[in-house]
Amino acid sequence: MSKTIIISNRLPVKILEQNGEYTLEATEGGLATGLGSIYKQGNNIWIGWPGLEMPEDKQDDISKKLHDMSLFPVYLSQEEINEYYEGFSNEVLWPVFHYYASTYANYKQSNWQYYQQVNKKFCEVVLSIVEPGDTIWVHDYQLLLLPGLIRNAQPELSIGFFLHIPFPSYEMFRLIPWRAELLEGMLGADLIGFHTFDDARHFLSATGRILPVRASSNIVSINDRSVVVESFPMGIDHDKYASLTKDDKVKEQIKLLKANFKGIRIILSVDRLDYSKGILQRLQAFEMLLKTYPDYKEKVSLYMIVVPSRDTVPQYKELRDQIDKKVGNINALYRTMDWSPIHYYYRSFPLETLSALYHIADVGLVTPMRDGMNLVSKEYVASRTKNDGVLILSEMAGASKELIDAIIVNPNNTLEVCGAIVEALNMDDDEKKRRMSSMRKVVEKFNIGHWVKLFMNKLTEVKTLQQSMRTKHVSYKTEQHLKGWYAHAEKRIIFLDYDGTLVNFNTNINHASPDEDLYSLLDKLSSDPLNHIVLISGRKHENLSDWFGHMDIDLVAEHGAWTKAAGQKWHRIPGLTDQWKPEILQVLENYVDRTPGSFVEEKTYSLVWHYRKVEESLGDLRSNELMNNLKYLVVDKGLQILPGDKVVEIKNMEINKGRAALTLIDNKEYDFIMALGDDYTDEDIFKALPDTAITIKIGNNSSAAKYYLRNPQEVRKLLRVLTHLPQLT
Ligand SMILES: O=P(O)(O)OC[C@H]1O[C@H](O[C@H]2O[C@H](CO)[C@@H](O)[C@H](O)[C@H]2O)[C@H](O)[C@@H](O)[C@@H]1O
Numbered sequence: 209m210s211k212t213i214i215i216s217n218r219l220p221v222k223i224l225e226q227n228g229e230y231t232l233e234a235t236e237g238g239l240a241t242g243l244g245s246i247y248k249q250g251n252n253i254w255i256g257w258p259g260l261e262m263p264e265d266k267q268d269d270i271s272k273k274l275h276d277m278s279l280f281p282v283y284l285s286q287e288e289i290n291e292y293y294e295g296f297s298n299e300v301l302w303p304v305f306h307y308y309a310s311t312y313a314n315y316k317q318s319n320w321q322y323y324q325q326v327n328k329k330f331c332e333v334v335l336s337i338v339e340p341g342d343t344i345w346v347h348d349y350q351l352l353l354l355p356g357l358i359r360n361a362q363p364e365l366s367i368g369f370f371l372h373i374p375f376p377s378y379e380m381f382r383l384i385p386w387r388a389e390l391l392e393g394m395l396g397a398d399l400i401g402f403h404t405f406d407d408a409r410h411f412l413s414a415t416g417r418i419l420p421v422r423a424s425s426n427i428v429s430i431n432d433r434s435v436v437v438e439s440f441p442m443g444i445d446h447d448k449y450a451s452l453t454k455d456d457k458v459k460e461q462i463k464l465l466k467a468n469f470k471g472i473r474i475i476l477s478v479d480r481l482d483y484s485k486g487i488l489q490r491l492q493a494f495e496m497l498l499k500t501y502p503d504y505k506e507k508v509s510l511y512m513i514v515v516p517s518r519d520t521v522p523q524y525k526e527l528r529d530q531i532d533k534k535v536g537n538i539n540a541l542y543r544t545m546d547w548s549p550i551h552y553y554y555r556s557f558p559l560e561t562l563s564a565l566y567h568i569a570d571v572g573l574v575t576p577m578r579d580g581m582n583l584v585s586k587e588y589v590a591s592r593t594k595n596d597g598v599l600i601l602s603e604m605a606g607a608s609k610e611l612i613d614a615i616i617v618n619p620n621n622t623l624e625v626c627g628a629i630v631e632a633l634n635m636d637d638d639e640k641k642r643r644m645s646s647m648r649k650v651v652e653k654f655n656i657g658h659w660v661k662l663f664m665n666k667l668t669e670v671k672t673l674q675q676s677m678r679t680k681h682v683s684y685k686t687e688q689h690l691k692g693w694y695a696h697a698e699k700r701i702i703f704l705d706y707d708g709t710l711v712n713f714n715t716n717i718n719h720a721s722p723d724e725d726l727y728s729l730l731d732k733l734s735s736d737p738l739n740h741i742v743l744i745s746g747r748k749h750e751n752l753s754d755w756f757g758h759m760d761i762d763l764v765a766e767h768g769a770w771t772k773a774a775g776q777k778w779h780r781i782p783g784l785t786d787q788w789k790p791e792i793l794q795v796l797e798n799y800v801d802r803t804p805g806s807f808v809e810e811k812t813y814s815l816v817w818h819y820r821k822v823e824e825s826l827g828d829l830r831s832n833e834l835m836n837n838l839k840y841l842v843v844d845k846g847l848q849i850l851p852g853d854k855v856v857e858i859k860n861m862e863i864n865k866g867r868a869a870l871t872l873i874d875n876k877e878y879d880f881i882m883a884l885g886d887d888y889t890d891e892d893i894f895k896a897l898p899d900t901a902i903t904i905k906i907g908n909n910s911s912a913a914k915y916y917l918r919n920p921q922e923v924r925k926l927l928r929v930l931t932h933l934p935q936l937t
Pocket residue numbers: 217218236237238239240242348349372373442480517518579580581582583
C-alpha cells in the first residue's frame with residue numbers, strides 16, 4: 209500500500225535527557241502541533257530530527273521507540289545543529305523571510321555548506337524508505353533543497369512542499385547569496401504551498417526574476433515539468449480544542465484560574481521565544497495601557513507564556529534577557545500587594561492548561577511583527593465555545609487574512625495596540641458574540657483535516673495533469689506512426705507557425721531570423737511535390753517576404769490578413785479597414801512612453817504592443833492595465849484584443865489563423881493534414897482543422913492540440929524524421 213512520507217526538520221516528538229535517561233515529549237511550534245494531530249490518521253510516516261544530539265550507542269534504542277510511532281529520526285551532530293539549524297536556518301533564512309535581514313542575517317559560507325549537507329542527509333533517509341507510488345510532503349524552510357534532491361534521485365515521485373513561514377518580497381529574498389539554488393531546490397516539488405496569497409505571489413515574482421524559467425499565472429515550467437504554486441492557509445484541530453473545554457482536567461484548571469483571578473480580567477499572550485513575535489512591543493503597549501489608563505490597575509493582568517525556543521542562537525538569548533528586564537520593570541513599577549500586572553512564564557505548558565487559559569482569557573493578544581500563520585490565534589478562537597472573548601490580531605500574521613473579525617492591528621503602532629486593548633475590554637457582549645461566532649465558523653470549516661485534503665487533492669491533480677501532458681508528448685511510437693502515415697500519404701498540407709515553433713524567441717524580434725538549418729529543412733519539405741507547405745505567422749508580410757519570399761512555400765502573414773501562394777503576389781483579405789489605427793496607436797504610444805523597453809509594432813491591420821524586454825512585473829502590470837483601457841475603446845470598432853507571449857495585439861475581428869488555414873484547405877482532398885504552433889492564436893488553427901488533422905502544441909500550456917512537443921528543436925527533429933533528413937548532432 210502506498211504511503212505518504214512527511215518530512216520536516218523536527219519530529220512531532222522530541223527527546224529529553226535527564227541524568228542519562230532519554231524520554232519522549234510532544235514538540236511545541238505550529239508545524240508540529242498542527243500536523244502532529246492528524247498524521248496518525250492515515251498510512252503516513254514522518255521523518256525528522258528528534259531535537260537533541262544523541263550519543264550513537266543510544267540511537268538504536270530510541271529509533272525503535274520512534275518507529276513504533278511511525279517516526280523516522282534523522283540524527284544530527286553538534287556541528288550540524290550549530291551550522292544547519294542554528295546558523296543557516298535560523299540566522300539566514302528565518303530573519304530574511306521575516307523581514308529582519310538587515311538586523312539579524314549573517315551570511316556565513318560554512319553555514320551554507322552544512323545546510324546542503326544536512327538536506328542531503330535527509331534525502332538519503334527518504335530514499336532508504338520511499339517506494340514507488342508513495343507521496344512525499346516536505347515541510348518548511350530548513351529543507352528548501354530537499355524537493356530538488358529527491359527529484360534528481362527519483363524523477364517520477366509525487367512531491368509536495370509547504371512553507372510555514374512567510375515568503376518575503378523579491379527585494380528581501382534577493383539578498384541571500386544562494387537564492388537561485390534555494391528556488392531550484394523548492395521547484396523540485398510538483399506543488400508548492402504557502403499560507404497566504406501574498407507569499408505565493410512573492411515566490412512567483414522571485415522565481416521569474418532570478419531563474420530562467422517560464423511562468424504563466426501560478427504555474428512555473430522547469431525542465432518541462434509544470435510546478436503549481438498556491439496558497440493553503442493551515443488550520444488547527446478545531447474539534448479537539450472545542451471539546452477540550454468540557455474535559456474534566458480542563459474544567460478543574462478553569463475553576464482554579466477563575467478563583468485566582470477573581471475580579472481581574474485576563475489578557476493572554478502565548479508564543480515561542482522569537483523576535484518575530486513582537487513580545488517586547490506588546491509589553492510596551494501593555495505598559496502604555498497602565499500609564500494612560502490608571503483605572504485598569506488591579507483590574508487587568510497580562511498572562512504571558514513564552515515557550516523556550518532556539519535559545520542557543522545569540523539573538524534569542526538576548527531577546528530573553530530583554531523580556532526578563534522589561535517584565536521586571538513593569539511589575540516593579542506597578543505591582544501592588546495583591547495584584548501583579550504581568551504573570552510571566554518562560555516554559556511550555558500542557559495542552560490542558562493552555563486550553564483552560566484560552567477558555568477564560570477575556571482578551572487574546574496576538575501581535576507578531578511577522579508570522580507565517582499563527583496557530584495560537586486559531587486555538588484561542590476554537591476554545592471560545594461560548595462565543596465570548598475578543599481576539600486582537602496583528603495584520604502581519606497570516607491568520608489575519610482569515611480571522612477578519614478580530615480587532616486587526618499594526619504591531620508597530622503601540623498607540624493602536626493599546627487602543628485595541630481598551631476597545632476589547634469595553635466591547636459589548638453582542639459585538640463579541642457576533643465577531644467570535646463568525647471566526648469560530650471559519651476555524652471550524654478550514655480545519656487541519658481540510659487543509660491536508662486540499663493540499664493532497666491538488667497534488668494528485670497536478671500529477672495527473674503532468675502525466676496527461678506526458679502521454680500527449682510525441683513519443684517514439686507516435687513519431688514512427690506519423691512517419692508511416694506521411695510516407696503513404698498522397699497529398700499533404702503542413703501548417704507551420706514561426707516564432708516559438710520553428711525558432712526560439714528572441715528579445716529583439718528582428719534577430720529571430722531563420723538559420724541555414726531551417727532553410728534546408730523547409731527546402732526539403734517543399735521540394736516534395738506531394739507537399740503543400742504553409743508558413744502561417746503573426747508577423748508582417750514584408751518580414752515574411754524578406755525571409756521566405758523566394759521559397760516554394762505558401763505564406764500567411766498577420767494571422768491571415770495577408771496570403772501569398774508560392775511564387776505569386778501577396779493578397780489581402782478584402783473589406784478590412786485600418787481607420788481605427790491612429791486612435792489606438794495613440795494609446796499604445798502612451799504606454800511606450802511610460803514603460804521602458806516596450807515598443808509598438810505596426811502591421812497593416814493590427815497593432816502590437818511588445819513588452820518582452822520590460823522588467824517582468826512592470827510588464828505584467830502594464831499589459832493588464834492596457835487591456836482594461838482598450839476594452840472600452842475597441843467595442844464599436846470590430847476589433848479584438850489578443851494577449852500573447854509578452855505581447856498585446858489589437859486586430860480586426862475577422863482575422864484569424866484558423867479561418868486562413870481553412871481557406872487554404874478549400875475542400876482539396878488532403879490525406880495528411882498537420883499543424884504546429886505554440887501560441888494562443890495557433891489554437892484557432894487546431895480548432896478549425898478537421899478531426900483527422902495532426903495538431904501539435906509547442907510548450908506546455910493547455911491546448912486543443914492532440915500532441916505536444918517541447919520546443920523548436922523537437923519540432924525540427926520531427927520534421928527531419930518525416931522527411932528522412934539526418935538528425936543534427
Ligand atoms: O523547530 P523550532 O526551531 O523550535 O521552531 C518551531 C517551529 O516554528 C515555526 O512555525 C511556523 O509554523 C506554524 C504552522 O504553520 C505557523 O503558524 C507559524 O507562523 C510559523 O512560524 C517553523 O516554521 C517550524 O518549522 C518550527 O518547527
